[in-house]
Amino acid sequence: MNRVLILGSGPDAPQAANWDLSCFDAVVAINNAWRALPNWTHHIHPDDFPPERRPQDVQPDQHVITSADYVPAQNAYGGFVYAGGTMAFTAAYWALHALRPSQMCFYGCDMVYPKAEQTHFYGTGTADPLRDDPTLKSLPAKARRLQYFAAHQACEMLNLSGSESVLPYPRADVRAISAPVDPVMFAIERVKVARKMEEDAGYYVPSGMYWTELARFSQDVLDDIDAAWLRAFDPA
Template sequence: MTKSTKPVLILGSAPGVLAARDLPKTLFSSIVAINNAWSVRNDWDYHISPEDFPADRAPTDLTPGQTRIGAAEYVPANNTYGGIVYAGATMAFTAGYWVLAALRPSAMIFVGCDMVYPTTGNPHFYGTGSADPLREDITLRNLEAKSARLMLHASGQGCACVRAPGGESRLIFPPMELKDIGQSAMPKLHANPLAFDRAQGYEDTLGYFVESGRYWDSAPSYSTERLDELDQLWFSAGNSAQASDQPAT
């Protein structure tokens, strides 16, 4: 697939996602809705959800051009970038790698994907819900590191990662005002190749690739200490990258 010159909008379920409800569709090559976010706006192109997403909360009346994406599509896409153990098994990251593999955009704009859950008020735009990224899981021990990894892999294929501003975020992507989409250049990331290769090389030595994506079937064989070391390498690589205001190519 030829890389699109327009960004892909990725919608999560945090309350801030409502800021993207009325953005013109023409600004984006595609809109990807994660889990319940399909109800934020009706002009999404792809709905992506895990195998255990409740059927009664999924979209049913799809319009022409709308597609549902499940494990049969996103697991192979994540495998292209090393597999879900390294990518992080929560849907914001899973969707990001699927978009990279399938849509090859110039940029990904994450809205409502900050993975921060307040102790008061509604943590989701639709009310209450489970904080999936905060569950105890070997692949989600350092969300900032996982976001750095996604950002660096995206940069390697000329794709910028940005997030909507406002409040705390576990994503280390640079923030971008939604009103500036289509008017300002996306930041271009200059990765540190030595830091990237160091983290990638450590992944290769660990050998924690699981083609099926069902990493939990062999969880006792993983070393949390080594995964923490790997996370630190990716986090450091992300922090050592330099951003500029030049458009991604």
């Protein structure tokens, strides 16, 4: 099994440093998450991530992933507008495209930010998924869309978090991630509807810089697409 860990900067992220990471073929650390787990294999960050906060001592077996890598990968799955313009999803789509895993595990990527509690393992930070962005109005819908594309590649999605989480994937303990889980269930005809709605909208931005074209995106159209993805996974 080709197993990938996607590590975010949630409050629990440093616990991953205590894990036996031999079960993972790759560890993709997002933004500041490399500080929580020094033996990452891939570090992914947006172009505006401050250079002083990037890893300075990159080992020969470690790789830095930039927009030159993840923009073409994300475009292969329809682009940022439909995928959701935050790095947790960007990292996952890049991993699907570049690493072709059969199992993808998430930790520290819950994207839940209680106002009275610590939001990141390094303190209180600015929550990227909460910014005013038309692509991020429904994080659960974006998570379901990602889950479909993973299933299409025979990739199982797991959430290793023990906390409240936006990610709707089956929960698992890192010590038992080889245990079988129920297959992902979705209505393929409803998926086809969601994909056709995306195609008809035409909100594809090859450069990845979708924020430079916000004027041509209708929030109502994006909301309808999100609703279609949620319906595709609704057992009713």
